[in-house]
Amino acid sequence: MEGHPPVSNTPAEGPTPRFRSDVTVELVKSSAADSDVLWAARVSTAGEQSLDELQKDPERSRGLINYLMRDRHGSPFEHNSMTFFISAPIFVFREFMRHRVGWSYNEESGRYRELEPVFYVPGPDRKLVQEGRPGKYVFVEGSVMQHKTASEAMVLAYEQSYQAYQEMLAAGVAREVARSVLPVGLFSSMYATCNARSLMHFLGLRTQHELAKVPSFPQREIEMVGEKMEQHWATLMPLTHAAFNKNGRVAP
Numbered sequence: 001m002e003g004h005p006p007v008s009n010t011p012a013e014g015p016t017p018r019f020r021s022d023v024t025v026e027l028v029k030s031s032a033a034d035s036d037v038l039w040a041a042r043v044s045t046a047g048e049q050s051l052d053e054l055q056k057d058p059e060r061s062r063g064l065i066n067y068l069m070r071d072r073h074g075s076p077f078e079h080n081s082m083t084f085f086i087s088a089p090i091f092v093f094r095e096f097m098r099h100r101v102g103w104s105y106n107e108e109s110g111r112y113r114e115l116e117p118v119f120y121v122p123g124p125d126r127k128l129v130q131e132g133r134p135g136k137y138v139f140v141e142g143s144v145m146q147h148k149t150a151s152e153a154m155v156l157a158y159e160q161s162y163q164a165y166q167e168m169l170a171a172g173v174a175r176e177v178a179r180s181v182l183p184v185g186l187f188s189s190m191y192a193t194c195n196a197r198s199l200m201h202f203l204g205l206r207t208q209h210e211l212a213k214v215p216s217f218p219q220r221e222i223e224m225v226g227e228k229m230e231q232h233w234a235t236l237m238p239l240t241h242a243a244f245n246k247n248g249r250v251a252p
Contacts, residue, residue, distance in 0.1 A: 021123030025228035032080035034058035102198025200251035213248030
């Protein structure tokens with residue numbers, strides 16, 4: 001475009017791009033147990049005596065947790081907290097942050113730090129080909145050539161965009177402006193805090209499962225995040241997780 005010289009072919013100084021096909025999900029802290037559901041539920045009939053649930057084995061009240069899940073009495077599932085550190089491509093976070101109720105987020109900033117060149121390239125097990133029409137489609141395995149084409153095209157685009165980013169930074173352009181050339185395949189990081197009820201709603205939409213009453217069609221990359229979060233949650237609240245599965249994976 002006239003008045004805008006092309007980007008130089010000489011690479012600017014900077015870190016070497018790296019490529020990933022996985023995601024990172026770490027449980028940073030939690031205050032979440034099946035007993036949290038029980039004392040919250042029992043206050044309606046037991047008042048202050050509901051605190052006795054803190055000293056009891058939640059296993060004895062498995063039936064109550066299942067009843068609350070089945071009949072969708074949802075608020076007792078909100079009295080807990082889990083904070084996750086997540087590293088995933090930006091396009092995953094743009095879908096993730098559509099979930100607002102019961103969630104809090106803080107994400108890495110491209111205004112305040114130089115972004116690292118870590119990019120997403122689908123692994124060989126990622127289904128690449130979409131067949132069917134909108135609302136009625138499936139993804140099927142891609143050929144070796146399709147994987148090769150996708151990977152090579154992504155790597156080339158990533159390297160060129162990050163080179164342009166580095167050249168702008170070296171020329172004194174502000175980070176918040178220079179980041180405009182970076183693609184949504186760039187990895188970002190964030191903290192996400194939720195409760196069991198908001199997580200169940202997320203899992204109901206962002207994972208596929210044979211026990212789900214309502215089908216869901218998530219993008220695989222956000223499903224990978226959801227699967228890792230679910231593993232952590234199932235360890236913290238096994239009775240609640242079992243009731244979620246038993247009742248069709250529908251959030252109460």
